[in-house]
Amino acid sequence: MKNLDKLSSRGISRRKFLQLIAAATAALNLPNAVIPRASKAVEAALGKPPVIWLEGMDCAGCTESLLATLNPSAAEVVLDMLSIRYHETIMAGSGEVAEQAYQETLRGNYILVVEGAIPSQEDRYCIVGGKPFRKTVLEAAQKAQAIIAVGSCATDGAGIPGACEVNAVGVRELLKANGINTPVINLPSCPVKPATLLGTIIYYLTYKKIPPLDTQGRPVVFYGKLLHDNCPRRGQFEAGNFLRDWNDPQQKDYCLLLKGCKGPKTYTDCAQVWWNDNANFCINAGSPCSGCSEAGFYKNFSPLYAKQENFQLPGAGPVNADKAGKIIGAVAAAGVGIHLGASALSGRLGKKDEKQEEV
Ligand code: SF4
Ligand code: SF4
The missing domain is CATH 3.40.50.700 (NADH:ubiquinone oxidoreductase-like, 20kDa subunit)
Incomplete structure (x- = not known):
């Protein structure tokens, strides 16, 4: 045959x-x-x-x-x-x-x-x-x-x-x-x-x-691209629109950062190649990314759906997600520097490219 x-x-x-x-x-x-x-x-x-x-x-x-x-x-x-x-x-x-x-x-x-x-x-x-x-x-x-x-x-x-x-x-x-x-x-x-x-x-x-x-x-x-950079909710992040109340229909498409989204430090193609024959993926379905493609998942990423604590923002030191949201929202309103803020939030600041190696 x-x-x-x-x-x-x-x-x-x-x-x-x-x-x-x-x-x-x-x-x-x-x-x-x-x-x-x-x-x-x-x-x-x-x-x-x-x-x-x-x-x-x-x-x-x-x-x-x-x-x-x-x-x-x-x-x-x-x-x-x-x-x-x-x-x-x-x-x-x-x-x-x-x-x-x-x-x-x-x-x-x-x-x-x-x-x-x-x-x-x-x-x-x-x-x-x-x-x-x-x-x-x-x-x-x-x-x-x-x-x-x-x-x-x-x-x-x-x-x-x-x-x-x-x-x-x-x-x-x-x-x-x-x-x-x-x-x-x-x-x-x-x-x-x-x-x-x-x-x-x-x-x-x-x-x-x-x-x-x-x-x-x-x-x-x-696994070479940061989820946050390709996220369909990235525009909401840029605009400083963060989901705070699951029951508010107006917020349903807002950025999930304050609900614990690990997208800013997760490398995956999930935003481009969706699951189940391209039917959907976590963030599009309304669930924050829990960082499952990263080393240290699950232990280092729990609680999966709570706020992330202690982001490092330049000039602001360790801040929790609420404070980060306020800072980013204010910067977005001023229309400057948001992408730098996103990079800082991810904690990567371009380090990824240096890490790649060919076997
Ligand atoms: S924080 Fe999460 S929901 Fe918000 S833009 Fe980044 S990846 Fe998307
Ligand atoms: S939790 Fe896992 S499957 Fe869901 S978006 Fe994040 S990396 Fe992809």
């Missing part, structure tokens, strides 16, 4: 396939001219390379996120694009059959995807199939051609498990501590965005190398 026939047998037409590739290359900021090359690379890779998908201390939310997409089904494309040999949540086999599939795939040349955090000191917190999860990750990392950590838990151990006393770490930290230097592609957020995972895989298949990463191991193309 030809590779594209495999997709059509699952209800994915060539047109849909090309639409998906076009969407993924657009999300990667690649020119349209790359689409034929990317389509060819993905088509050639259908059915291979094999994938081992491990789950540790997680809620399976990243898997759910992938499976819950709509048209064309990202999950179907990923499942057909790659050959998932081992995935505890979705595989039909179990017990010895599953273990055998895992062992056979371990022979080499597979892509390793890890979902969930890893207890770094006491193995008893995560045992899968009778084996400490920590040892399984180290074993599977040995011969992987590429390693992708999906979701906040796997990227730095700081998701929900990071808020517990289990000394959770992410894949990169675990491998480094054990002398394994294979680069890990970190795709944080809670859960991982399917478009980000698909785009990363398509990039890898097209260029035969991992995408340029920032210092947190995140592909720059998805």
Whole structure:
């Protein structure tokens, strides 16, 4: 059976396939001219390379996120694009059959995807199939051609498990501590965005190398821009219109800064590539960004929906969000310097560009 026939047998037409590739290359900021090359690379890779998908201390939310997409089904494309040999949540086999599939795939040349955090000191917190999860990750990392950590838990151990006393770490930290230097592609957020995972895989298949990463191991193309700079409510921020009362219809489109929005210090493409097949994203739906794509989420970003305290404004020292709002509102009214204020609020002041590195 030809590779594209495999997709059509699952209800994915060539047109849909090309639409998906076009969407993924657009999300990667690649020119349209790359689409034929990317389509060819993905088509050639259908059915291979094999994938081992491990789950540790997680809620399976990243898997759910992938499976819950709509048209064309990202999950179907990923499942057909790659050959998932081992995935505890979705595989039909179990017990010895599953273990055998895992062992056979371990022979080499597979892509390793890890979902969930890893207890770094006491193995008893995560045992899968009778084996400490920590040892399984180290074993599977040995011969992987590429390693992708999906979701906040796997990227730095700081998701929900990071808020517990289990000394959770992410894949990169675990491998480094054990002398394994294979680069890990970190795709944080809670859960991982399917478009980000698909785009990363398509990039890898097209260029035969991992995408340029920032210092947190995140592909720059998805995590290189500050959410605040692209936010649909940015005009309200500039005008000093901050939502203070959820019950006031007049304020419904106002900036969510005073409700705890972490957009000024969160790097993500959420404002450009929305969730659920571009249906919506947090801020557009009226929820402040909780910073889930950043290292240290959730612990360092809670309370998620309360006011952020102690912004640093030049000349004003530490100020809370209320005071920052008043200052910014006054500056906006005067019509000067607002962008500088926004940069100061984000705490970045252009540092991001210096941090990027190519692997
Ligand atoms: S603070 Fe949040 S809601 Fe306001 S403009 Fe920035 S990202 Fe958007
Ligand atoms: S908008 Fe913020 S909280 Fe929402 S998914 Fe994106 S990074 Fe996470």
